[in-house]
Amino acid sequence: MSFLALGDSFTEGVGDPSPDGEAEFRGWADRVAGHLADHVGEVRYANLAVRGKLMRQIVTDQVPAAVEMAPDLVSLCAGGNDLLRPGGDPERMARVLDHTVARLRAAGSRVMLFTGVNVSTGYMRTTIGLFARYYMNVRAIADRHDCLLVDQWPMRVLTDPRAWDEDRLHMSPEGHRRLALRVAEVLGVPTERRWDEPWPEAEPVGWRQARREDLVWVKESLGPWIGRRLTGRSSGDAVTAKFPEPITVKGTAAPVTPASDRNVT
Known part of the structure; x- marks a missing residue:
C-alpha cells in the first residue's frame, strides 16, 4: 500500500516532536503510516506537507x-492558513479544493479530507464562522467525490487544552496521537487504543497562572505570528518536506523505520 500526505503544519506534524x-x-500522518504498516505489513509513505503553506502553494508545489x-x-488538508488571513474566502477555497480533489481522484488515488476542531475561544472566536462555512463545503466535496472524511x-476530546501545543495553534503530541487513532478508525484499521478515551482529571488552573500563561503565549507565539503576517513572511519559508520521496514503513511499533532500514526510491 502507498500513502501520501499533503498540506501544511497540521500534516507536517508541528507540535509533535519526533522521538528519533x-x-x-512526527505528527498524526507519520503515526497513521505506522498503524497502516502494522495492519498490512508494509507501507510506502511520503509526506510533502510544509508549515505555513497556503492553498495555492499546496496546489502548485505538492x-x-x-x-x-x-x-x-x-x-x-489545506485552506486553514488562508482563512486566518484578512479576506479569507471559504467559498473560493472550496472551489479550489473541489478541483484539486477531482485531479487526485482522476489519477486513481483514494482521497481523505478533513474538517477542523470546533474551537471558538481565544483568537479563533472571530473566525470560527468562516471555518464552519468552509467545512460545510469540505463535507459536500467529500460526498461528491466519494472521499474518506x-x-x-x-x-x-480535541477541544481539551491538553490536545494543543503551547502555541495554541498546533496539536500537542497527545492531540496528534488521538487524531491518528481516529484516522485509523476511518480507514478501518484496528488499533489497541481508542481516540475518545476520557482525559484524566486535570488540576485546576488559578487566575494568576492562567494570566501568566497568556502573557507567555502572546510574547512567544502570537507576537511572532503577527510579525510574520505584517512582513509577508511564513514559518515555512526555509522548510522543505520531510519525506518528499516515498520511504518504506514496516509493521513495527515505530511509526517510521530508522534511516538505516529505509528503502528510499
Whole structure:
C-alpha cells in the first residue's frame, strides 16, 4: 500500500516532536503510516506537507507530485492558513479544493479530507464562522467525490487544552496521537487504543497562572505570528518536506523505520 500526505503544519506534524531525531516533527500522518504498516505489513509513505503553506502553494508545489505518484491513498488538508488571513474566502477555497480533489481522484488515488476542531475561544472566536462555512463545503466535496472524511468538528476530546501545543495553534503530541487513532478508525484499521478515551482529571488552573500563561503565549507565539503576517513572511519559508520521496514503513511499533532500514526510491 502507498500513502501520501499533503498540506501544511497540521500534516507536517508541528507540535509533535519526533522521538528519533529523523525529522523535526512526527505528527498524526507519520503515526497513521505506522498503524497502516502494522495492519498490512508494509507501507510506502511520503509526506510533502510544509508549515505555513497556503492553498495555492499546496496546489502548485505538492499536488503535481501526488498526481504523478498516484498512491493508493492521499490525505489532503489545506485552506486553514488562508482563512486566518484578512479576506479569507471559504467559498473560493472550496472551489479550489473541489478541483484539486477531482485531479487526485482522476489519477486513481483514494482521497481523505478533513474538517477542523470546533474551537471558538481565544483568537479563533472571530473566525470560527468562516471555518464552519468552509467545512460545510469540505463535507459536500467529500460526498461528491466519494472521499474518506475525518470530521474533527464533533470530536470534543480535541477541544481539551491538553490536545494543543503551547502555541495554541498546533496539536500537542497527545492531540496528534488521538487524531491518528481516529484516522485509523476511518480507514478501518484496528488499533489497541481508542481516540475518545476520557482525559484524566486535570488540576485546576488559578487566575494568576492562567494570566501568566497568556502573557507567555502572546510574547512567544502570537507576537511572532503577527510579525510574520505584517512582513509577508511564513514559518515555512526555509522548510522543505520531510519525506518528499516515498520511504518504506514496516509493521513495527515505530511509526517510521530508522534511516538505516529505509528503502528510499
